[in-house]
Amino acid sequence: MSYDTTIDAIDTETQEAIDVDRTKGDFSYPENHKYDAGVGLSKDTVEYICDVKNDPDWVREFRHKALDTFYSKPMPTNWATEDLNNIHFDEIRYYLADGQKPMRNWEDVPPEVLETFERLGVPEQERAFLAGVEAQYDSETAYSSVKEELEKEGVIFVNSTEGLKEHEEVFRPWFGKVIPTGDNKFSALNSAVFSGGSFIYIPKGLKVKHPLQAYFRINSENFGQFERTLIIADEGSEVMYMEGCTAPKFESTTLHSAVVELVAMKGAKIQYVTVQNWSSNVFNLVTKRGIAHEDAEVRWIDCNIGSRLTMKYPGVVMKGERARGEVISIALANSGQHQDTGAKMIHAANNTTSNVVSKSISVGEGRATYRGQVLIPKHLKGCKNNTECDALMINTNSKTDTYPAITVRGNQHVTQHEASVSQVSEEMLHYMQQRGISQAAAMSLAVNGFINDLVSEFPMEYSVELKRLIELEMEGSVG
Amino acid sequence: MSTTIAQTNILESQPQTSADFPAWFTDLQQQAWQKFLTTPMPTRKDEVWRFGNLKQLNFDGYSDDESTEITYTIPTLPEGVICLPFEEALKQHGDLVKEHFMKRETRLGSAKFAELHKARVKSGLFVYVPDGVRVEKPIEVSHVLSGNRQATFPHTLIITGKNAEVSVLDRFSSANNEDAGLCVAFNDLIAGEGSKLTYCAIQELNLSSRMIQVNATDVGRDAHAVAFTLNTGSQWARNEALSLLNGEGAHSDMLSCSIPAGTQQYDQRTYQHHASPHTNSDLLYKNTLFGTSKTVFSGLILVDQGAHFTDAYQTCRNLMMEETVEANSMPGLEINADQVKCSHGSTAASISDEEIYYLRARGIPARQARRLIANGFSVEVVERMRNERLEEVVLEAVDRKFSTIS
Numbered sequence: 056m057s058y059d060t061t062i063d064a065i066d067t068e069t070q071e072a073i074d075v076d077r078t079k080g081d082f083s084y085p086e087n088h089k090y091d092a093g094v095g096l097s098k099d100t101v102e103y104i105c106d107v108k109n110d111p112d113w114v115r116e117f118r119h120k121a122l123d124t125f126y127s128k129p130m131p132t133n134w135a136t137e138d139l140n141n142i143h144f145d146e147i148r149y150y151l152a153d154g155q156k157p158m159r160n161w162e163d164v165p166p167e168v169l170e171t172f173e174r175l176g177v178p179e180q181e182r183a184f185l186a187g188v189e190a191q192y193d194s195e196t197a198y199s200s201v202k203e204e205l206e207k208e209g210v211i212f213v214n215s216t217e218g219l220k221e222h223e224e225v226f227r228p229w230f231g232k233v234i235p236t237g238d239n240k241f242s243a244l245n246s247a248v249f250s251g252g253s254f255i256y257i258p259k260g261l262k263v264k265h266p267l268q269a270y271f272r273i274n275s276e277n278f279g280q281f282e283r284t285l286i287i288a289d290e291g292s293e294v295m296y297m298e299g300c301t302a303p304k305f306e307s308t309t310l311h312s313a314v315v316e317l318v319a320m321k322g323a324k325i326q327y328v329t330v331q332n333w334s335s336n337v338f339n340l341v342t343k344r345g346i347a348h349e350d351a352e353v354r355w356i357d358c359n360i361g362s363r364l365t366m367k368y369p370g371v372v373m374k375g376e377r378a379r380g381e382v383i384s385i386a387l388a389n390s391g392q393h394q395d396t397g398a399k400m401i402h403a404a405n406n407t408t409s410n411v412v413s414k415s416i417s418v419g420e421g422r423a424t425y426r427g428q429v430l431i432p433k434h435l436k437g438c439k440n441n442t443e444c445d446a447l448m449i450n451t452n453s454k455t456d457t458y459p460a461i462t463v464r465g466n467q468h469v470t471q472h473e474a475s476v477s478q479v480s481e482e483m484l485h486y487m488q489q490r491g492i493s494q495a496a497a498m499s500l501a502v503n504g505f506i507n508d509l510v511s512e513f514p515m516e517y518s519v520e521l522k523r524l525i526e527l528e529m530e531g532s533v534g
Numbered sequence: 535m536s537t538t539i540a541q542t543n544i545l546e547s548q549p550q551t552s553a554d555f556p557a558w559f560t561d562l563q564q565q566a567w568q569k570f571l572t573t574p575m576p577t578r579k580d581e582v583w584r585f586g587n588l589k590q591l592n593f594d595g596y597s598d599d600e601s602t603e604i605t606y607t608i609p610t611l612p613e614g615v616i617c618l619p620f621e622e623a624l625k626q627h628g629d630l631v632k633e634h635f636m637k638r639e640t641r642l643g644s645a646k647f648a649e650l651h652k653a654r655v656k657s658g659l660f661v662y663v664p665d666g667v668r669v670e671k672p673i674e675v676s677h678v679l680s681g682n683r684q685a686t687f688p689h690t691l692i693i694t695g696k697n698a699e700v701s702v703l704d705r706f707s708s709a710n711n712e713d714a715g716l717c718v719a720f721n722d723l724i725a726g727e728g729s730k731l732t733y734c735a736i737q738e739l740n741l742s743s744r745m746i747q748v749n750a751t752d753v754g755r756d757a758h759a760v761a762f763t764l765n766t767g768s769q770w771a772r773n774e775a776l777s778l779l780n781g782e783g784a785h786s787d788m789l790s791c792s793i794p795a796g797t798q799q800y801d802q803r804t805y806q807h808h809a810s811p812h813t814n815s816d817l818l819y820k821n822t823l824f825g826t827s828k829t830v831f832s833g834l835i836l837v838d839q840g841a842h843f844t845d846a847y848q849t850c851r852n853l854m855m856e857e858t859v860e861a862n863s864m865p866g867l868e869i870n871a872d873q874v875k876c877s878h879g880s881t882a883a884s885i886s887d888e889e890i891y892y893l894r895a896r897g898i899p900a901r902q903a904r905r906l907i908a909n910g911f912s913v914e915v916v917e918r919m920r921n922e923r924l925e926e927v928v929l930e931a932v933d934r935k936f937s938t939i940s
Binding site for chain 2: 133134433434446448450451452453454455456457458459460461462463464465466467468469470471472473474475476477478
């Protein structure tokens with residue numbers, strides 16, 4: 056018998072049924088940039104960005120130091136994929152902008168930018184269910200708005216440039232504190248050339264009912280997007296932030312390297328939702344980390360569908376007693392894609408708990424990797440970690456890896472890690488086909504069933520988006 | 535064997551190969567020595583040394599002039615079985631040794647020390663069991679390290695023919711409690727078609743000594759290999775175990791029980807390599823940690839492309855007996871095939887108050903209750919060997935260790 060009987064012979068219909076709609080974001084407009092830092096990276100690039108953005112001196116200094124750190128750090132290919140060597144830092148454009156300030160009304164946004172975001176459905180979603188929106192086009196924010204009543208209550212929702220200039224007293228104490236410049240090569244790169252991204256401050260006790268959203272759009276070729284986001288939720292407040300992203304598919308590689316820092320003060324709760332759908336030429340190398348103080352909670356809800364290579368390990372440092380950290384992650388890797396995702400849970404106080412649930416699907420020659428770190432240091436008591444990672448492999452040449460690292464010191468903790476790898480069994484498909492369901496629909500149903508419990512973790516509006524993205528026929532499998 | 539006044543330094547002086555050894559082996563040793571000198575030391579950057587203690591790799595000032603005392607306890611052997619000290623086998627059955635001696639790449643971090651071992655090996659055990667022959671009782675070898683700053687490089691090579699069966703026990707201990715010893719032991723287990731090969735290593739070196747033990751198991755079609763390691767001794771031990779499942783129906787059990795106390799550190803790396811379809815591997819590593827001891831477990835299951843219908847399991851459990859212990863686990867998977875069942879699990883937890891309470895309610899004092907539970911935890915993996923004699927010897931060693939812990 057052949058070992059490749061079952062799913063090797065997957066037909067195009069099935070392939071399509073479990074594949075992602077990649078066409079939605081695959082369009083671009085002619086470039087219209089007043090400011091262009093040119094190709095390649097040097098001290099001059101950083102100077103140019105500082106000048107254009109009129110950065111205060113402390114930011115200028117911060118950027119230059121970061122550039123030195125970036126140069127001094129080697130590529131992490133001792134543990135990461137060699138594909139990183141295909142990023143040519145001297146062929147990338149680091150800053151592209153039209154020189155406009157972020158608009159408060161969609162009418163004021165340049166027509167092709169407005170058209171872009173309309174095609175992506177951003178204004179429509181804003182009207183429907185969002186409390187605020189920031190839309191970034193290449194290096195700068197084109198549109199930024201938050202509901203008036205939230206503004207009155209003291210919510211700050213601006214881009215990072217505005218944040219560091221106009222709210223320095225809130226921004227500066229936490230900026231670069233959750234993720235230091237030298238955390239890794241790409242956080243250093245971001246620190247040197249960052250532009251755009253959100254700065255959010257939620258005042259004490261305020262629970263923001265509707266999510267805030269940011270949409271990151273790359274329009275230009277050979278471009279690197281380096282947004283920088285800092286969210287501070289003050290004592291007892293709650294906020295949900297969602298980000299989406301797309302780019303047209305170019306022949307050359309595009310780099311997206313963001314730094315996202317979250318600070319949840321005592322009793323606060325931050326939920327950060329990502330649906331990543333970059334085109335398949337994008338290197339998506341993102342550093343995301345949150346600090347949870349006493350009784351606070353940080354949740355990363357992460358879905359990675361697009362990009363050529365994603366390396367992203369959202370982390371939570373549980374700094375106060377009873378803090379909670381969670382990462383919920385779905386990754387879909389198709390041929391030509393490597394989703395290298397995971398979680399980092401650092402317990403730094405007693406009775407802190409963390410939970411990681413990761414599900415990945417490898418289709419065709421796609422490769423999905425889980426990489427995780429759990430650290431419970433000395434002298435702590437009552438810490439708990441639970442990690443589950445499940446991988447589903449669709450084709451005979453699909454690949455999946457799991458590399459967790461768990462360090463526990465002391466005897467007052469409970470940790471468990473479990474992982475499984477499985478595939479859609481021949482029997483399962485056969486069973487459904489017996490009942491008149493096409494192979495494509497059966498495969499789609501099975502894949503759905505696999506991730507369904509995680510999809511329901513996404514906010515309602517997003518899980519709708521997600522379902523549309525994954526193009527799975529959900530009926531029947533959603534309770 | 536003579537003791538020279540100027541002692542040889544195992545890292546600097548070229549080893550003197552015995553004139554009795556076949557030429558190919560002498561050449562091999564000389565090449566290995568050159569490779570040892572040119573292979574760089576592991577660094578912090580090496581993933582295979584993550585969480586590891588590189589300071590323990592300083593073997594400067596050790597010599598291998600004094601011989602380790604090796605005692606062989608050999609049961610009555612059926613006809614055709616070859617069971618000889620390694621150096622004798624080199625002389626008498628050079629071709630058999632040549633075919634299987636250290637054929638696998640040492641990929642779990644000790645490549646440099648593999649060359650050192652190759653260059654300096656002069657003792658150990660060789661077992662060959664021909665087709666269809668079963669050796670009922672275990673062949674037992676005892677290595678007793680003596681002399682301060684003395685190193686030894688024993689090699690165990692076991693080959694089973696078609697449907698053959700054998701079990702081997704290697705015990706490593708020290709002549710006294712003071713002398714710092716170093717043992718760099720390698721074993722090659724070649725399980726031929728349909729055979730059953732059981733290997734058990736007991737490491738009870740004194741607390742001044744260090745051990746590197748590297749295992750390479752090659753499991754053929756329908757064969758079943760069991761490799762077990764008990765760690766209770768030494769200040770630092772590094773175990774690397776690699777199982778290659780090389781034919782349909784191959785089955786490998788990889789087992790380990792470690793009971794570190796005080797400042798002991800055990801660093802274990804494993805590799806389950808499924809190169810053929812319809813193969814099965816099952817790994818269970820258990821650590822019971824006392825004092826300020828530290829363990830590292832790093833495991834990888836690799837399923838090659840085309841190795842479909844693989845079942846591979848990997849479990850590492852840490853029983854944390856005190857507040858000051860540290861356990862690091864890196865259970866990894868790399869799956870490149872379809873129709874596989876793979877799972878790995880890693881846990882770290884302590885004995886719960888309920889468990890102690892339950893036993894105390896039955897009149898068992900708390901300390902004894904903890905000891906009972908810890909003992910039961912170890913027994914589970916020991917029993918997986920399914921070999922009465924080996925289980926008995928290992929459990930005695932486990933008891934010896936527990937009796938030193940208050």
